Amino acid sequence: ITFNFRVARVAPEVGKHVAEMLYNLSRQDVGFDPKKLEILGLSLGGQTMSFIAKSYYALAGVKIGRLTALDPMGPCFRNLGPENRLDKSDADFVELIGTNIDGYGVAEPLGHVNFYVNGGEHQAHDVFFVPCEMICSHLRSFTLWYSALQNPNSFIAMECESVQQARDKNCYGRKPLVTNLLGPNVNKTRHGIFYLATNHAYPYHMGVKGLKRKYEPISNDLKELNPDGLKIL
DSSP states (O other): OHHHHHHGGGHHHHHHHHHHHHHHHHTSSSOOOGGGOEEEEETHHHHHHHHHHHHHHHHHSOOEEEEEEESOOOTTTTTSOGGGSOOGGGEEEEEEEESOTTTTSOOSOOSSEEEEETTSSOOOOSSTTSOOOHHHHHHHHHHHHHHHHHSTTSOEEEEESSHHHHHTTOOTTOSSOOEEESSTTOOTTOOEEEEEOOOSSTTOOOGGGGGSGGGOHHHHHHHHHSTTOOOOO
16 A cells, blocks of 8 residues: 555556557457446556546547446545546546545545445454454455445445435435445446445345444444443443
């Protein structure tokens, strides 16, 4: 991760070279269609792919079909404008999955659809009571995405009014209930900010239980530890 801080400055150049390769492919009779292309990027890769998309559009005048940003890198990019970091204008559809938004990720909803997993700040460790620190939470975005590919209809998220509401896990009970799916079956026309509750162990998905406050994972774990509701001083 420390190395990423040093190489972040070359992300635009990397994006330019990859875009040139894709552009050359598009000019050959090999069946390459940028509208069917999805680029997936984790951390710094989540920012680098934006430069690929920007550069490809500058060369071809056509946008790439989809960008999926797995907790895209925040340090070095948070205070930059859309021309210098990931933005929903980069592709026809941009999806963001935030799992460590105040650490190595970014809190701003940069995509058309933005998922804030368990509030987006920290994730629960697979072993309860073992803390999932910044890197652990940051990398959780990848394992969640992998699980979503295997379980495409199981990660059901609910719409929130704001990022802060998602942080506070306060999106329950909104009417009408608007949901979206993390993964390949995401509704690309249902834009916005979504709170996604997950279990702390793989494969993480909660299905429709994740839409009910009583199954909210952290509160539920605390209830199991203190079933009698004893006041802890």
